[in-house]
Amino acid sequence: MEYEGADPGTVRPGGRTARVRAAVLRAAGDAMAEGGFAHLDLADIARRAEVGKTTVYRRWGSVTGLVADLLTDMAEQSLPRTETGSLLDDLKANARLVQRTLTDPRQGALFKAVIAAATCDARTAQALHRFYETRVEEWAPCVQQAVARGELPEDTDPHEVIRAVSAPLYYRFLTTDGHLDEATADRSAQAAVAAARAGVYTRRA
Amino acid sequence: MEYEGADPGTVRPGGRTARVRAAVLRAAGDAMAEGGFAHLDLADIARRAEVGKTTVYRRWGSVTGLVADLLTDMAEQSLPRTETGSLLDDLKANARLVQRTLTDPRQGALFKAVIAAATCDARTAQALHRFYETRVEEWAPCVQQAVARGELPEDTDPHEVIRAVSAPLYYRFLTTDGHLDEATADRSAQAAVAAARAGVYTRRA
DNA sequence: TCCATAACGGGACTCCTGTTCCATTTGCTG
DNA sequence: CAGCAAATGGAACAGGAGTCCCGTTATGGA
Numbered sequence A, B: 001m002e003y004e005g006a007d008p009g010t011v012r013p014g015g016r017t018a019r020v021r022a023a024v025l026r027a028a029g030d031a032m033a034e035g036g037f038a039h040l041d042l043a044d045i046a047r048r049a050e051v052g053k054t055t056v057y058r059r060w061g062s063v064t065g066l067v068a069d070l071l072t073d074m075a076e077q078s079l080p081r082t083e084t085g086s087l088l089d090d091l092k093a094n095a096r097l098v099q100r101t102l103t104d105p106r107q108g109a110l111f112k113a114v115i116a117a118a119t120c121d122a123r124t125a126q127a128l129h130r131f132y133e134t135r136v137e138e139w140a141p142c143v144q145q146a147v148a149r150g151e152l153p154e155d156t157d158p159h160e161v162i163r164a165v166s167a168p169l170y171y172r173f174l175t176t177d178g179h180l181d182e183a184t185a186d187r188s189a190q191a192a193v194a195a196a197r198a199g200v201y202t203r204r205a
Numbered sequence C: 001t002c003c004a005t006a007a008c009g010g011g012a013c014t015c016c017t018g019t020t021c022c023a024t025t026t027g028c029t030g
Numbered sequence D: 001c002a003g004c005a006a007a008t009g010g011a012a013c014a015g016g017a018g019t020c021c022c023g024t025t026a027t028g029g030a
Helices: A016-035 A044-047 A053-060 A064-077 A087-104 A105-120 A122-148 A158-175 A182-197 B014-033 B043-047 B053-060 B063-076 B087-103 B107-119 B122-148 B158-175 B182-197
Strands: none
Touching: A016 A044, A016 A105, A016 A182, A044 A053, A044 A064, A053 A064, A064 A105, A064 A122, A087 A105, A087 A122, A087 A158, A087 A182, A105 A122, A105 B107, A105 B158, A122 A158, A122 B158, A158 A182, A158 B107, A158 B122, A158 B158, A182 B182, B014 B043, B014 B053, B014 B063, B014 B107, B014 B182, B043 B053, B043 B063, B053 B063, B063 B107, B063 B122, B063 B158, B087 B107, B087 B122, B087 B158, B087 B182, B107 B122, B107 B158, B122 B158, B158 B182
């Protein structure tokens, strides 16, 4: 009577298991970028990954489960952050990074699909939240430095400022057909700085 | 040889056809609010609406097509706007309206599903864009009045300001698990005002 | 190196989504 | 109010997504 509840892939995570996971996650990303969330089919992903259909169903169970795993994988690979010494420039760099990501054909489609998946399943939503939490955490220091330099009020919430930079870009990305250009990215950084300076993001406000 | 390309429901839009459309759209809204976009099944919607499954497939064809129709229907029913004479108060009212909508269990789930559907299909995305365009258009006047009063720079883009109010709320709604409260709504209004005053949303900026 | 078994892969099977056909109902027009 | 055809609805059908079974492969530990 062993532990039968152990998820497949957790007892022997190395070798073939790891290769299969990498291939499937890659294939899932490709499929989402090409067809979007709705047309996603686990059998097709298995074919792309040159892996048995049964394996995909056994290890991930559903499309949303697979996306959740993909998101935890994405959260682990972090991107380098700039460090210019100026809050506005740092936030502009962040905004342009987001803008480039969402504008890129493959990445943009991928993010759309991932967001769609997260709205359909609680576990996937948690994975998405964690992904953005790590991204926000990575960029928070540049706000903290601005606070230390006296550019911003003492009790400014760094996370809120970083989120304020991304928010307009994602909002445009999802709810308008206007294209996201660099000027838009710069505006969102400027807006975040203006609001932060005005003390909107202080914790006690 | 008549016009065979005419979509079903367009030649005799009255009577039964209209009743069927209303029943199906209502059922679609219910289904989306309950199960989310992924578990959406046209046969189930037909059952809820007490309508033949064939009818739903013939008139709307797919889940995304149905959502697109639902969105044009939603865009037509407009909500009343406040008129307080103060930009900040107007925008706070707008922000709280959005916050209440997204927080409401049924409406919130519905919007999640609708956004998910829009990421999967170009036609549905267009319908979603038009929906937000009309909403933004409705609220733009209060920004224009603020410009007229001299509260904001001359060439401020009113649409951008309204979008700036909603953006943080939607961003939180989709990418974090933090709950949307009135304080958050007020902050987004304050941030929009601060940025607008700083001239971030002027057209030539 | 060798063994126990975790993990994979193929194929058959089931159920459900979406399509097609045709009879019936019911708007619209004269 | 009468008739034509638009629109609906039921039933049968087809195709594909997801499950199950069991033999095969190869991992991790001794």
